[in-house]
Amino acid sequence: MADVTRLVEQARAGGPRAVARLISLVEGASPQLREVMAALAPLAGGAYVVGLTGSPGVGKSTSTSALVSAYRRRGKRVGVLAVDPSSPFSGGALLGDRVRMSEHASDPGVYIRSMATRGHLGGLSWAAPQAIRVLDAAGCDVVLVETVGVGQSEVDIASEADTTVVLLAPGMGDGIQAAKAGILEIGDVYVVNKADRDGADATARELNHMLGLGEARKPGDWRPPIVKTVAARGEGTDEVVEALEKHRAWMEENGVLAERRAARVAHEIERIAVTALRSRIGDLRGGRDVGALAARVLDGSLDPYTAADELVAGLTAGA
Incomplete structure (x- = not known):
């Protein structure tokens, strides 16, 4: 049996092994899970949770890695929860995201964890909310949650994140997808990645047009910005962080952040x-x-x- 009190103390001190052990207890639905959650409850609530979603191939992992770098330049401690598809053999995560983020592996201010969906639909692992709480309680200022990338039905992240980032890329049919209900209705910030490709400006224009169709926003409501990036080169990432911070400030000013977090816990x-x-x-x-x-x-x-x-x-x- 794990010494939960000691694990929590070590996690708060920045011990990656303690964080890993706590998340493993969560994923495995350990008999000690209730004890873990009770110990973490008074410590959580300070992290800003950002969800990143989008179709496969838009560059979610590369964009997540670039955001980690941008937040680290600002002195923030960052946790990353990368939800991977499950292996059909072991049931574990395929770990593709951790391979792409290996540049941060030696940074003590960054914790990266891959989690398997284990058949859970909606782009997230069933244990994701508790894993987010572990990273939050461990002192992460920002928790980035990257979903599996299953397409339009991948909307669970909107109920688990403070701010949801939807990524698109030119030449991948996203312009047509923008006209359909689903994943493109949940974004607080939209990012057109791989903006060095032909068609990026057209994708951004069409997305802007689609977002304006049928919207019923009142004065003062948040209008999702569209940011163009080349995540592989780190271009535009600072602009994404600025958009995220503006959204966070707007939510705090209008009481939306508290409402979202209350709904998330409910x-x-x-x-x-x-x-x-x-x-x-x-x-x-x-x-x-x-x-x-x-x-x-x-x-x-x-x-x-x-x-x-x-x-x-x-x-x-x-x-």
């Missing part, structure tokens, strides 16, 4: 509760409750909604 609590209920339902399947209800639905003596109500009543009885 969503996390609901997810933990639903997971616990699903576990209890799974336990019931080994008994007679669900089977008996299913038999009554099959013979027409009960409808599925009433059966579900009875199941929920049984789960919550005496709670």
